[in-house]
Amino acid sequence: MATAASGARPLKVLIADDSAPVAEMLAQLISDPGRVEVVGSTESQEGTLQSVRRLLPDVVILDLQLGSDSGADVIRAVRADPSLAHVRLLVTSNHVSPQLRSGCMRLGADGYYDKVKELQALAEKVAELAGEMGNRTVSPDK
DSSP states (O other): OHHHHHTOOOEEEEEEOSOHHHHHHHHHHHOBTTTEEEEEEEOSHHHHHHHHHHHOOSEEEEESEETTEEHHHHHHHHHHOGGGTTOEEEEEESOOOHHHHHHHHHHTOSEEEETTTOHHHHHHHHHHHHHHHHTSOOOTTO
């Protein structure tokens, strides 16, 4: 595979959504062999935080409402941990008020996408981040 030979690695993405069908749809939407790899899926705040720390994804696609939990708390926790500073947080929601969008961005989200109207923009952002990853090489010890 050309990407492996060049030393580049795929963008690692974790999907955090309490709806298994939505998580599967998102995985299908963004997956791109050799460029974007979905490394896991979680349904809760605690599961997401454990997976982020264990898998060290490049990107988390984060539902704003994870059952009875809040994606905003995940944003706070990830942004409070300096070892996770590299993780990009892309929030998705069916609730798209300007206040929610700006609130998540102030907390440290890297994007906020309407699950109904902005999935193509989300996919384009993931592809853009994968392109940025492809421009970097992985050191041999990684």
